[in-house]
Amino acid sequence: MNDTAAHPSQTKRARATVALALFGLAALAVSVSFAISVGAVQVPLSTVWSVLLNKVSPGLIEQSWSQGREAIVWEIRFPRALLAMMVGAGLAMVGASLQAVTRNPLADPHLLGISSGGAFGAILALLHTGLFLGLLTVPFLAFLGALGATAIVLVVSRFAEATSADRLVLAGVAVSFIIMSGANVLIFLGDPRATHTVVFWMLGGLGLAQWSQLIYPLAILLVCGVWLVSRASALNAMTVGDETASTLGIPVARFRLTVFVIGAMITGVMVAFSGIIGFVGLMVPHVVRMFVGGDYLRVLPGSALVGAIFLLWADIAARTVMAPEDIPIGIVTGLVGGVFFIWLLGRKRAT
Amino acid sequence: MTAARLTVKDLSWSPKRGGDTLLHRTSFDLGAGRVLGIVGPNGAGKTTLLRLLYRFHRPVTGTVCVDDVDIWTVSARATAQRVAAVLQEQPSDFALTVGEIVSLGRTPHRQGFAGTGGAHDATVVHAALHQLDLHGLAHRHLGTLSGGERQRVMVARALAQEPRLLILDEPTNHLDIRHQLEVLDLIRGLPLTIVTSLHDLNLAAGVCDDVLLLKGGRPIGFGPPATVLSETAVSDAFRVDARRERLLPSDVDHLTFHLNANRS
Numbered sequence: 081m082n083d084t085a086a087h088p089s090q091t092k093r094a095r096a097t098v099a100l101a102l103f104g105l106a107a108l109a110v111s112v113s114f115a116i117s118v119g120a121v122q123v124p125l126s127t128v129w130s131v132l133l134n135k136v137s138p139g140l141i142e143q144s145w146s147q148g149r150e151a152i153v154w155e156i157r158f159p160r161a162l163l164a165m166m167v168g169a170g171l172a173m174v175g176a177s178l179q180a181v182t183r184n185p186l187a188d189p190h191l192l193g194i195s196s197g198g199a200f201g202a203i204l205a206l207l208h209t210g211l212f213l214g215l216l217t218v219p220f221l222a223f224l225g226a227l228g229a230t231a232i233v234l235v236v237s238r239f240a241e242a243t244s245a246d247r248l249v250l251a252g253v254a255v256s257f258i259i260m261s262g263a264n265v266l267i268f269l270g271d272p273r274a275t276h277t278v279v280f281w282m283l284g285g286l287g288l289a290q291w292s293q294l295i296y297p298l299a300i301l302l303v304c305g306v307w308l309v310s311r312a313s314a315l316n317a318m319t320v321g322d323e324t325a326s327t328l329g330i331p332v333a334r335f336r337l338t339v340f341v342i343g344a345m346i347t348g349v350m351v352a353f354s355g356i357i358g359f360v361g362l363m364v365p366h367v368v369r370m371f372v373g374g375d376y377l378r379v380l381p382g383s384a385l386v387g388a389i390f391l392l393w394a395d396i397a398a399r400t401v402m403a404p405e406d407i408p409i410g411i412v413t414g415l416v417g418g419v420f421f422i423w424l425l426g427r428k429r430a431t
Numbered sequence: 432m433t434a435a436r437l438t439v440k441d442l443s444w445s446p447k448r449g450g451d452t453l454l455h456r457t458s459f460d461l462g463a464g465r466v467l468g469i470v471g472p473n474g475a476g477k478t479t480l481l482r483l484l485y486r487f488h489r490p491v492t493g494t495v496c497v498d499d500v501d502i503w504t505v506s507a508r509a510t511a512q513r514v515a516a517v518l519q520e521q522p523s524d525f526a527l528t529v530g531e532i533v534s535l536g537r538t539p540h541r542q543g544f545a546g547t548g549g550a551h552d553a554t555v556v557h558a559a560l561h562q563l564d565l566h567g568l569a570h571r572h573l574g575t576l577s578g579g580e581r582q583r584v585m586v587a588r589a590l591a592q593e594p595r596l597l598i599l600d601e602p603t604n605h606l607d608i609r610h611q612l613e614v615l616d617l618i619r620g621l622p623l624t625i626v627t628s629l630h631d632l633n634l635a636a637g638v639c640d641d642v643l644l645l646k647g648g649r650p651i652g653f654g655p656p657a658t659v660l661s662e663t664a665v666s667d668a669f670r671v672d673a674r675r676e677r678l679l680p681s682d683v684d685h686l687t688f689h690l691n692a693n694r695s
Contacts, residue, residue, distance in 0.1 A: 183523045317535050319527065321520030324585075327485045328592070329511030329539035374526030374572075 097378060100371060104385040108165075111392040115161040116153055118396050120404040123149055123157075132158070155291075163289035164395045165388035166297045167350045168360055169305070172387025174343040175361020176368075176379050177308050180315040181336040184248055185366070185424070189226075189347040190358035192252035196259040197229020197344070198222040198351030199282055203263050206278055207270030219296050223348030229259055230344045284355040284410025286395055293353065300349045304342045305384060311335070312376035319374070357410050359417020360387055366424065434464035434624040435513060435595035437484075441493035444479055453479045455649045456493065461624060461641065468635035468656070469628045471645035472669050477628040478600065480645070484626060485516040485598050497596050511539035515594035517585045519601060524574035529584050532573055533559055536591025559591040563617070579610035586617065599627040603634065632686050636660055644668055660686065 116128045130141045131153040143150075171189060178187035189195050201221035211217040237251040263282075267275050281288070308315070314335055317325040326332045350357075368382035391409070394416070398409040438460050445452040454476045461467050469477050482488045484495055486502050494501045502510045515536070522532065536559065537552045560566050563583040573581060582602065589597055599618070603611040615638045618625055629635040635642055636656035644652040644659050646668040652659035665673035665686060672689040 180525070183525075185523070185525075313535070313538050313541065316527065316531065317538055319525040320522040320532065320535065321518065323482070323485075323487050323518050324516070324520050324522075326487050326507065327511060327514070327516040327518075327598075328535060329506070329508035331507055369526045373528060373531070375531050 097372065101381075101385075104382070104389070108385060108389055108392075111389045112161050112165070115164065115392045115396055116157040119152075119157065119399055121149075121152055123153055128153055159289040159291050159294055160286050160395070161392060162294055163286050163297065163353060164391045166294075166301050167286070167354045167357060168364075168387035168389070168391025168394075169384035170297065170301050170346045170350045170387070171357065171360040172364035172368075172383035172390075173305055173308055173380055174346050175363075176365035176376070176383045177315060177339050178343055178361070179365055180318045180376060181339045182248055183319055183321070186249045186362065186421075188359060188362035189343060190356065191249050191256070191362060193229045193233050193256035193259060194226045194344055194347045195351055195356045195358065196256040196263065197232075198226040198348040199356050200229070200259050200263040200266070201225025201348065202352045203266045203270075203278055203282070207266060207274055215293060216296070219349045219352040222352035223345055225259075226344035226348035226351065227341065229255060230340050232259075234340070280408065281355045282410075283408030284357040284413065285398075285406065285408050286354055287406060288353065297349050297353055300346055304346050305380070307342060308339075309377070309380050311339075312380060315339075315376040315380075316374070355408070355410060357391070357413050359413050359420065360391060362424075363417050363420045364390060366420075433595055434622060435498045436463045437461040437467075437596055437624055437626065438496040438499070439484070439493070440496070442480075442483055442490050442495065443492045444483055444488050445491055452491075453648050454483070457643075457650045458493070459641075459643060459650070459653045461626070463624055464622065465640040466618060466625045466627070466638060468639035468642040469626065469645065470630075470632055470635050470642055470660075474647075475645040475668070476648040477645060479648070480643075481516070481598055481600055481626070481628060484596075485514055486510045508539045511592065513594055514596045514598065515589035515592040516598040517582075517589045517600065517602060519604060521581070522573055524572070526572055526574075528570050528572055529565055529576070530556065530560065530569040532584055533565070533569075533587045533591050536588045536593075539592065555593060556591050559587040562590060563587040578605050579607070579613075582606060582610070582614060586614070590621075594623065596624045596626070597621065599625065601628050601630060603629065603631065632660055632665065636684070636686070657684070662686075 113125050113128055117123050117125050127145050127149060131145065131150050133140050134143065135154060175188045178189065178192065179185055199222070201224050202218050204225070205211065205218045205221040209217070209221070213220055233252050233255045236255055237248050240247065240251055267278055270278070314325070314330050317328050317330055318332070318335070322332050364387045365379060365383045368379055368386050372378040372382050391413075394412045395409050398407050398412050401407060440458050442454065442457045443452060444454045457480065469480060471477055479488065483490055486495075486507060489503060494503070496502070497510075497513050500513075502514065534552065534556045537556065540552070560569055563586055565580075565583060565587055568576065568580065573584060576584065586602075602614050602618070606614065611634070615634060618627065619638055627639075639656055641654060642652070642656045642659050643650055644664060651668060652664050662673050662675050665671075669688070670691065672691055674687050674689070675684050676687055677683075678685045
């Protein structure tokens with residue numbers, strides 16, 4: 081290859097990335113439309129868009145639908161779709177980032193016990209402490225729980241010298257079991273009337289989405305997401321190795337810790353609003369890498385996009401397979417993710 | 432690229448307070464542009480010394496100065512702009528391409544938001560790829576390369592850092608003879624100050640201007656290979672009988688090693 085060959089191929093790559101991004105955004109728009117349209121009451125796609133457009137600029141389209149339809153679209157399904165997108169995007173970005181700083185392709189907020197910690201904190205808030213911080217109580221305690229679980233996993237993995245990928249995951253799973261049994265004790269001791277809701281919520285569900293609360297996951301996702309993308313080149317360097325990253329001027333220990341705290345923050349808040357939704361963080365980044373390669377400047381936005389789309393469809397599936405009953409979305413992602421995990425193990429052996 | 436002078440003074444290190452000292456007070460002064468080989472048996476403290484030089488370990492005593500700047504008085508990033516290292520760490524396969532790995536070398540030179548870097552970055556990366564003959568591989572994933580090619584990628588990454596001091600940890604490990612010679616040839620040709628650990632004493636004698644012989648975490652010789660790698664010093668450090676023999680056809684010294692007749 082000659083000297084000038086790099087430039088055309090770079091522009092080609094840039095073009096391919098733009099094309100993929102546009103395709104992804106289009107897929108996201110289609111997915112949102114379906115997510116709002118599909119359900120116990122079918123709402124035609126044209127109505128979905130008319131309602132949404134009318135909300136953005138009132139009076140744009142003459143109202144030809146009932147108030148009931150409008151309420152379904154705007155008050156119930158649209159916030160739910162937004163929450164699905166934020167949770168999917170957040171968990172996928174956390175998974176991708178944890179995979180880089182642990183150099184572990186199996187890292188995932190669920191497998192590493194962070195989600196369980198979040199659930200523990202949220203249950204504590206819901207059943208025991210009362211909402212002493214108002215609406216912020218549940219996300220705040222969920223964040224503290226996720227952070228605590230992260231700390232425990234890190235201590236255990238150091239104590240057990242779990243430096244390899246597989247052993248770190250085993251440490252995470254072990255901690256996850258312990259924390260979940262603690263969470264179950266909290267449920268057992270809690271008010272029996274409230275436990276049904278809590279158990280259902282723990283299995284993962286987006287049914288509690290409300291406009292008034294969407295601002296919290298949105299704020300966390302934006303702030304943390306921008307921070308992670310701004311550290312893309314450090315994340316790239318971390319995939320090469322701790323010492324090499326350190327010779328590139330990255331304060332490795334502090335950076336890894338910061339990423340874990342950011343991960344706990346996103347995971348905790350997402351768990352507070354949606355319960356435990358596993359395997360999104362494991363699966364999505366792998367799929368994204370197949371399309372855009374390993375550069376975190378593309379992996380992170382790609383993971384956010386694909387995570388959002390994946391969770392929209394997981395939620396559609398959760399609402400339709402046993403319609404009119406909603407099944408917990410965690411069942412859907414667990415099923416898909418578990419199969420994916422097995423595939424990943426098989427592929428690792430093959431290489 | 433310009434070479435830096437490396438001054439190491441009273442350097443020692445132990446893992447934690449009161450722990451075993453893995454490197455005892457070591458001092459040496461390496462002129463700009465010279466190649467230093469660090470040799471010694473397993474566990475002699477070679478890796479420890481290198482880690483102190485590339486600012487991974489903080490010294491318990493002493494200083495490491497690159498061009499009279501103590502690397503611990505400036506930031507990790509400022510050090511990374513002067514000192515690069517090629518280590519034995521193998522990147523896990525995260526689907527990064529050769530070009531992306533090499534451009535990681537620009538990390539310490541970038542300001543603020545993680546962009547793709549300016550035109551200067553692209554030129555430097557381009558030159559580094561070229562220098563190691565990696566141009567045709569720029570879009571390949573690292574996982575698909577051979578050991579020798581990977582080693583070249585890691586060297587190219589270090590060169591993209593535009594360092595003045597380059598540190599290499601056993602750069603010839605796991606390479607076949609041709610690739611070993613190529614790496615050593617490259618090291619000789621770089622206009623940088625170089626510190627490299629090497630297992631093979633004869634390779635070290637051939638490629639290095641100076642060698643530092645370590646034993647049990649203590650320096651037992653620093654200077655030109657011909658004086659430091661004497662039969663007695665090598666025999667003592669490696670607990671073998673070393674003999675310096677003369678290779679007739681090429682007329683160079685060559686060390687041969689034999690287990691001690693009366694092993695202790």
